[in-house]
Amino acid sequence: MKFRFLGTGTSVGVPQIGCSCRTCTSSDFRDRRRRCGAYVSTENGAFLIDTPPELREACIAYRVSKVDAVVLTHAHMDHVAAFDDVRRFNTINGGVPLTCYCSAETEDQMHRIFPYISAKGGENGLFRPQILFDNSEVFEIAGVRVERLKVEHGFPCCGYRIGDLGYISDCHEIPDETIAMLRGVDVMVLNCLREREHPTHLSFARARAYLDRIAPKKAYLIHMCHDFTHAEWLEKLAGTNVEPAYDGLEIDCHAICNSINESRKQHE
Ligand SMILES: [Zn+2]
Ligand SMILES: [Zn+2]
Ligand SMILES: [Zn+2]
Known part of the structure; x- marks a missing residue:
């Protein structure tokens, strides 16, 4: 299973509009953080996690x-505002509706944000996304078992366990039952807004504490604001199994697992 980070930034993106801080003006391509989303693919199929504004x-x-x-x-808009762009995948798939997996609460909000999506009748053609909502908590896509998690x-809000990868883009608290469902995953992708506390997002200290409890083989931080550059995050995390993710980074979950097992064997 391959996992591609389509975006790794917080809700306003990085660079922020009108900011001239060192991160927002950095020439390192890893400091350009689109709003969070991901693309998961296997030889049997592929799916998107969220449809952030820069999806196209x-x-x-x-x-x-x-x-x-x-x-x-x-x-939230930083996760769904390009939902209309999935029309292209309807076209590519020959007009077949896409299944959209989400909680009943999220589906309800989607109907209110995009009322034309569920409108009956009207013009023909793919002027609106063809979507079938599915509120299942456990499902399979592309041969991968996906489980919805409460945060x-x-x-x-929702996170997901996708095979042996955990994905939580937005939370400030992870309930014990969700920790139990994630414990020991190969890869954990977790939000970490900044060092300072925030009422609805994880600070660095809180993210580290949750990662200690989840104990993944490897972890990536996402939903980061402009407080630190990618290089600064790397420095803070040196010597740990945690890295800041960056837009475009693609990880091969099996390869990561194998290389970690391999280096463990060498140290034994
Ligand atoms: Zn967000
Ligand atoms: Zn800035
Ligand atoms: Zn949010």
Whole structure:
């Protein structure tokens, strides 16, 4: 299973509009953070996690042309505002509706944010996304078992366990039952907004504490604001199994697992 980070930035993106801080003006391509989303693919199919505002740009940049389903974490604009762009995948798939997996609460909000999506009748053609919502908590896409997880983000929000990868883009609290469902995953992708505390996102200290409890083989931080550059994050995390993710980074989950097992064997 391959996992591509389409975006790794917080809700306003990095660079922020009108900011001239060192991160926002950095020439390191890893300091350009689109809003968070991901692309998961196997030889049996592929799906998107969220449809962030820069979805189209990211799909073009990383040549994403095959999408069988969409999985949504929650209906905040930084995660769903390019939902309309999935029309292209309807066309590519010959007009077949895409299944959109999300909680009933998120589906309800999607109908209110994009009322034309569920409108009956009207014009023909793919002027609106063809979507079948599915509120299942456990499902399979591309041959991968996906499980929805409960997290707190100022309201009940969702993360996912996708095979042996955990994905939580937005939360400030992870309930014990969710930790138990993630414990020992190969890869954990977790939000970490900044060093300072925030009422609805994880600070660095809180993210580290949760990662200690989840104990993944490897972890990547996402949903980062402009407080630190990629290089500064790397320095803070030196000597740990945690890295800041960056837009476009693609990880091969099996390869990561094998290389970690290999280096463990060498140290034994
Ligand atoms: Zn967000
Ligand atoms: Zn800035
Ligand atoms: Zn959010």
